[in-house]
Amino acid sequence: MSIEKLNECIKSKKANHSRSREVIYNLLLNSNECLSVSQITKELSQTYPKKLSLNSLYRHLNFFIESELVIVIQDDYKRAYYHLKENNPMFFNICTNCTNIKKLDYKEISASSEFIDAEFITIHKKCEKCKQK
Numbered sequence: 001m002s003i004e005k006l007n008e009c010i011k012s013k014k015a016n017h018s019r020s021r022e023v024i025y026n027l028l029l030n031s032n033e034c035l036s037v038s039q040i041t042k043e044l045s046q047t048y049p050k051k052l053s054l055n056s057l058y059r060h061l062n063f064f065i066e067s068e069l070v071i072v073i074q075d076d077y078k079r080a081y082y083h084l085k086e087n088n089p090m091f092f093n094i095c096t097n098c099t100n101i102k103k104l105d106y107k108e109i110s111a112s113s114e115f116i117d118a119e120f121i122t123i124h125k126k127c128e129k130c131k132q133k
C-alpha cells in the first residue's frame with residue numbers, strides 16, 4: 001500500500017488532486033488500527049493547518065471506499081471506522097463489552113481457509129481490557 005495507489009485512482013476517476021485528501025490517506029496509511037471520523041478529525045487538527053469541513057472529510061472517505069482503497073467497519077452502535085484495504089483478508093475484533101475495534105493478526109488462518117476472498121472478517125468477543133475486569 002502506498003500513495004501511488006491513490007494517485008492511480010485519482011487519475012482513472014479524473015478527480016482533482018486535493019491536498020486534504022492526500023493528508024487523510026496518509027493518516028490511514030500510517031495507522032495500523034482503524035480510525036473513526038472523530039479520531040481522523042483530531043489527528044488532522046494536529047497535522048493539517050487548514051480547517052476541513054466534516055462534509056469534505058466524508059466526501060474524501062467515500063472516494064476512498066468507491067475506489068476500493070479503504071474498507072469501513074461498523075461497531076454495534078453503527079459508528080464507522082476506516083482502514084486501508086490490504087491484499088489479504090483482515091480480521092477485526094469488536095469488543096462485546098466496550099465495542100472497541102482492534103485489528104487482529106491472523107495471517108495463518110487467512111492463508112489456508114475459505115475466508116481467502118473475504119474483504120474483512122469481524123469477530124465479537126471481549127477485548128483484553130474488558131476481560132481483566
Ligand SMILES: [Zn+2]
Nearest residue numbers: 095098127130
Ligand atoms: Zn472491551
